[in-house]
Amino acid sequence: MSTANSALALPGAQEHIHSLLPADQLPPYEPGPLPQGYTWREEKVYWHGHPGTDDQGNQEEVNSFTVDFVYPGRRVVQGTWPASRPEFCEVFSGPGQRLADSQGEVLICPGCGLDCG
Numbered sequence: 001m002s003t004a005n006s007a008l009a010l011p012g013a014q015e016h017i018h019s020l021l022p023a024d025q026l027p028p029y030e031p032g033p034l035p036q037g038y039t040w041r042e043e044k045v046y047w048h049g050h051p052g053t054d055d056q057g058n059q060e061e062v063n064s065f066t067v068d069f070v071y072p073g074r075r076v077v078q079g080t081w082p083a084s085r086p087e088f089c090e091v092f093s094g095p096g097q098r099l100a101d102s103q104g105e106v107l108i109c110p111g112c113g114l115d116c117g
């Protein structure tokens with residue numbers, strides 16, 4: 001089973017996606033230009049952050065209290081990040097990481113490379 005499929009198998013994941021990502025009702029997201037040498041991953045991002053476990057050690061559901069909403073169209077900058085995907089990221093707060101040069105600029109999550117500008 002791939003990492004992406006594991007994330008989507010979390011309890012409540014499918015319901016969460018459908019309730020928070022009515023992509024056909026939202027204007028498309030158009031990212032700005034990236035700095036030279038950087039590219040986007042093409043994989044769709046479903047949410048940001050990995051829910052923890054409850055007091056009994058059971059996996060918590062994916063919902064608006066346990067993960068962060070990600071606007072449809074936001075993607076990950078190619079690179080080697082601590083988390084393989086935003087759905088597994090453990091960075092929930094703190095400063096972003098700014099990538100910039102004369103060609104472009106983007107603010108990313110240092111835990112997973114997600115465009116969070």
Ligand SMILES: [Zn+2]
Binds near residue numbers: 048089109110112
């Ligand atoms: Zn992240």
